[in-house]
Amino acid sequence: MSDSGESVEDFRHRARGWIAANLGPVQPWDLDQDCADDAAELVAVARDRALQRKLYDGGFAGICFPREYGGLGLSPDHQRAFNEELAGHEFPSRFMVPTFTPCAAILLEFGTPEQKARHIPPILKGDAFWVQMLSEPGGGSDVAGATTAAVRDGDDWILNGSKVWTSRAYWADWGLCLARTDWNVPKHQGLTVFMLPLRQPGIEIRRIERLNGESEACQEFFTDVRIPDSDRVGAVNGGWTVGSRWMFHERMAANSPYVTRPTGLSGGGTRGSPLVAMAATAGRLDDPIARELIGEARALDIVTHSLNRRLAAAAASGTANVDGSAIGRLFHGMAAVRRTTIAFDLAGSDAAAWSEADEAENGAPGMDFLLRQVACIGGGTTEIARNVVSERILGMPREPSGDHGVAFRDVPRGPSR
Amino acid sequence: MWHDLTADQALFRDTTARFLGERVPLARLRENRNDPAGFDPGYWADGAALGWTMPLVDEADGGGSVSGRGTVDLALIAYEFGRHAAPGPLVDCNVVASALSGQPGDLPRAVLDGLIAGTTIATACLGAAPWQEPDVTIRRDGDDFVIDGSVRPVEAAGQAAYLLVSGRSESGGATQLLVPTGEAGVGIRALKGLDVSRRFAAVTFDSVRAPAAALVGDHGRADDQIARQVRHAAVMLSAESVGAMDAAFAMTLDWAFDRYAFGRALASYQALKHRFADMKSWLEASHAISDAAADAVADDTPLAADTASAAKAYIGHHGPELAQECVQMHGGIGVTYEHDLHFFLRRVTLNRLLYGTPADHRRLLAAMQIGRETRA
Ligand SMILES: Cc1cc2nc3c(=O)[nH]c(=O)nc-3n(C[C@H](O)[C@H](O)[C@H](O)COP(=O)(O)OP(=O)(O)OC[C@H]3O[C@@H](n4cnc5c(N)ncnc54)[C@H](O)[C@@H]3O)c2cc1C
Numbered sequence: 147m148s149d150s151g152e153s154v155e156d157f158r159h160r161a162r163g164w165i166a167a168n169l170g171p172v173q174p175w176d177l178d179q180d181c182a183d184d185a186a187e188l189v190a191v192a193r194d195r196a197l198q199r200k201l202y203d204g205g206f207a208g209i210c211f212p213r214e215y216g217g218l219g220l221s222p223d224h225q226r227a228f229n230e231e232l233a234g235h236e237f238p239s240r241f242m243v244p245t246f247t248p249c250a251a252i253l254l255e256f257g258t259p260e261q262k263a264r265h266i267p268p269i270l271k272g273d274a275f276w277v278q279m280l281s282e283p284g285g286g287s288d289v290a291g292a293t294t295a296a297v298r299d300g301d302d303w304i305l306n307g308s309k310v311w312t313s314r315a316y317w318a319d320w321g322l323c324l325a326r327t328d329w330n331v332p333k334h335q336g337l338t339v340f341m342l343p344l345r346q347p348g349i350e351i352r353r354i355e356r357l358n359g360e361s362e363a364c365q366e367f368f369t370d371v372r373i374p375d376s377d378r379v380g381a382v383n384g385g386w387t388v389g390s391r392w393m394f395h396e397r398m399a400a401n402s403p404y405v406t407r408p409t410g411l412s413g414g415g416t417r418g419s420p421l422v423a424m425a426a427t428a429g430r431l432d433d434p435i436a437r438e439l440i441g442e443a444r445a446l447d448i449v450t451h452s453l454n455r456r457l458a459a460a461a462a463s464g465t466a467n468v469d470g471s472a473i474g475r476l477f478h479g480m481a482a483v484r485r486t487t488i489a490f491d492l493a494g495s496d497a498a499a500w501s502e503a504d505e506a507e508n509g510a511p512g513m514d515f516l517l518r519q520v521a522c523i524g525g526g527t528t529e530i531a532r533n534v535v536s537e538r539i540l541g542m543p544r545e546p547s548g549d550h551g552v553a554f555r556d557v558p559r560g561p562s563r
Numbered sequence: 564m565w566h567d568l569t570a571d572q573a574l575f576r577d578t579t580a581r582f583l584g585e586r587v588p589l590a591r592l593r594e595n596r597n598d599p600a601g602f603d604p605g606y607w608a609d610g611a612a613l614g615w616t617m618p619l620v621d622e623a624d625g626g627g628s629v630s631g632r633g634t635v636d637l638a639l640i641a642y643e644f645g646r647h648a649a650p651g652p653l654v655d656c657n658v659v660a661s662a663l664s665g666q667p668g669d670l671p672r673a674v675l676d677g678l679i680a681g682t683t684i685a686t687a688c689l690g691a692a693p694w695q696e697p698d699v700t701i702r703r704d705g706d707d708f709v710i711d712g713s714v715r716p717v718e719a720a721g722q723a724a725y726l727l728v729s730g731r732s733e734s735g736g737a738t739q740l741l742v743p744t745g746e747a748g749v750g751i752r753a754l755k756g757l758d759v760s761r762r763f764a765a766v767t768f769d770s771v772r773a774p775a776a777a778l779v780g781d782h783g784r785a786d787d788q789i790a791r792q793v794r795h796a797a798v799m800l801s802a803e804s805v806g807a808m809d810a811a812f813a814m815t816l817d818w819a820f821d822r823y824a825f826g827r828a829l830a831s832y833q834a835l836k837h838r839f840a841d842m843k844s845w846l847e848a849s850h851a852i853s854d855a856a857a858d859a860v861a862d863d864t865p866l867a868a869d870t871a872s873a874a875k876a877y878i879g880h881h882g883p884e885l886a887q888e889c890v891q892m893h894g895g896i897g898v899t900y901e902h903d904l905h906f907f908l909r910r911v912t913l914n915r916l917l918y919g920t921p922a923d924h925r926r927l928l929a930a931m932q933i934g935r936e937t938r939a
Contacts, residue, residue: 419932425933426937434926437926437929438926438929440925440928441925444928444932445872445877445924448866449877452854452855452870452873453847453851455851455855456847456850456851457851473847477848480841480844529837533833533836533837535839535840535843535844536843540830540839543830545833
């Protein structure tokens with residue numbers, strides 16, 4: 147796979163030296179990406195951009211990206227070795243999902259040579275942050291039911307409609323957008339994917355406040371946004387071919403060869419556990435109930451790590467059905483729910499109210515619990531993952547649908563669409 | 564299971580799979596339901612000849628494995644045991660064999676020879692696991708040792724010629740002794756149990772005397788070797804449960820397609836499809852952690868103990884949960900003796916309880932993590 151011929155072990159050795167000399171320890175904002183306010187968020191973003199640039203200048207950005215677009219052209223094993231060496235170090239956490247995957251992964255698969263030459267290098271240098279615009283006010287699970295529409299106008303397209311839940315669109319640079327381009331065919335056959343710069347006339351971006359007060363989610367309103375045909379990704383009305391791979395890369399984000407992320411972050415290493423710190427602060431390190439919860443979370447971390455490796459190995463060797471990524475998505479959602487609940491249980495009644503001083507130990511578990519289901523909604527819901535697993539992996543009959551073989555214009559759509 | 568087996572490993576596994584299919588089909592297990600041993604000695608010796616009891620034994624002691632990573636090879640066999648709900652004391656014979664491998668003296672060597680040939684059964688009386696209140700004490704008396712206490716459940720104690728007894732010494736550290744089951748003061752009382760073919764007993768020690776030659780390891784310093792034996796057992800039991808989970812899931816999936824209610828196959832109901840999807844995710848995760856545990860223990864990585872306990876805790880919980888879901892999907896037929904499903908439900912349920920429950924292993928995991936972090 148590697149055309150530079152550098153062995154994984156040589157690469158690992160080189161990476162180890164470079165990381166030790168150039169990167170500091172992992173920071174709280176790498177682990178928890180919710181910042182206190184916009185000012186703090188923008189500081190963190192600037193830092194992530196600089197970190198990504200540092201990786202690029204050091205020759206470690208885009209390990210599995212082709213060399214002609216500024217990457218290293220190495221194998222997933224090289225990326226894995228780098229991630230292992232990165233354990234415990236800072237990294238450009240905000241850039242990984244959705245910029246490197248699914249967005250850059252989709253550009254690599256479906257972009258023209260010109261598109262890749264134009265967009266991949268800025269991504270690798272930390273100059274371009276991408277977002278994914280799939281969900282709409284009328285529905286997110288039924289992605290192919292998008293009603294945001296693009297109409298051909300000479301060499302351009304004119305986009306109208308709205309996307310929603312777009313994470314971080316208010317400071318991002320570019321977006322991948324799934325739009326309807328033909329209403330007279332069944333829904334999957336009338337979609338096209340475009341890329342568009344987010345800061346331009348015709349795009350209004352509104353923030354949406356989540357129940358914990360944070361508002362990284364955005365809604366975009368498109369009014370006659372002009373998109374040159376050269377910014378189309380994939381074929382006209384071939385959007386679902388792109389979209390299926392898009393969803394695959396999204397579900398595989400935890401195991402993607404395009405992602406630089408320290409091993410152990412998803413568990414399985416020897417990194418310190420916030421649960422142990424919580425129990426220590428509460429003086430409960432000898433409490434058997436606390437210990438059982440800590441042990442259960444630890445087991446779950448190690449299992450998650452093992453499953454990630456198994457799914458990544460299956461994907462890399464081509465033995466896995468691509469729908470296998472839905473197993474990982476479902477597992478991650480359910481494991482996250484359990485982990486959040488464990489932390490909440492461990493905090494006990496202290497999670498009800500807290501001071502500045504004990505915000506991390508007591509405030510966070512309560513708020514995380516309120517927002518617990520995010521892990522089963524964002525990135526496609528666990529119900530949809532269950533549909534994929536049961537229908538495409540286990541081969542069970544598909545759900546009856548009201549839109550099969552029907553021109554999209556005639557599909558029943560509920561009052562909200 | 565593993566995506567990258569060598570041809571030798573695949574042959575090793577497939578040979579055992581074929582053997583189990585021919586020699587102990589479920590019909591045979593039904594016939595042996597009331598057999599005091601649960602299996603016949605010829606079956607065990609023929610199976611041992613395929614290499615079942617040698618992977619954890621040094622080559623110098625007559626052991627060896629097809630891949631050089633005995634723990635992994637043994638996990639392949641254990642997986643097939645689970646898939647066939649096969650009888651026989653696979654876990655305990657291998658735990659004792661691993662303990663005796665490399666031990667000096669004639670007795671361990673003679674017992675090892677018998678274990679490897681399948682002509683001797685030996686089993687572990689775990690009276691001093693990390694999670695146990697000490698059930699057994701072992702003290703020195705002149706040149707001898709004296710054992711007191713009781714352990715239950717002990718697998719195949721009624722069929723075994725030797726017991727690997729672990730107990731607490733005067734110093735508080737653990738001691739392990741190899742004791743003939745016929746020794747004066749050893750009491751073995753058969754118990755009823757959950758599995759159709761696996762037999763258990765309560766074993767009592769009433770001032771049982773053992774000579775110094777019976778010592779395995781050092782007096783009062785056996786805690787590390789016991790922990791290692793528990794890791795091996797956790798790997799085998801986890802792999803075995805994954806095999807049983809695969810079998811239960813496969814037959815339940817077939818049933819979901821064949822069984823109709825209200826004019827539709829069960830497999831067409833979303834409420835049930837989603838439960839199958841959940842089961843599938845537990846199954847994949849169980850495969851992943853079972854393989855990871857075997858790899859980590861085979862290579863004795865720094866996280867071997869964590870990974871083995873994570874496997875035992877996760878599969879110990881999700882094995883029975885999956886099997887009970889399978890029962891539920893079957894409806895009334897699922898709780899009958901006539902249906903095959905219970906063989907696998909029994910197997911995962913039993914395995915959950917042996918060599919540490921999920922709760923025991925969670926506490927071990929917590930102890931390891933807290934130890935690391937308070938030291939750091
Ligand atoms: C933190 C977070 C970040 C996000 N970031 C982005 C982003 O960057 N870009 C983006 O485009 N979107 C993003 N989303 C949106 C997310 O993808 C959608 O919320 C999700 O796909 C569900 O769509 P919906 O909210 O419209 O719910 P709906 O589709 O209306 O679903 C409502 C409920 O019905 C269930 N349901 C729907 N259809 C079925 C079915 N066929 N079978 C069974 N159950 C069904 C769903 O599981 C859900 O429980 C984000 C969401 C969150 C929480």
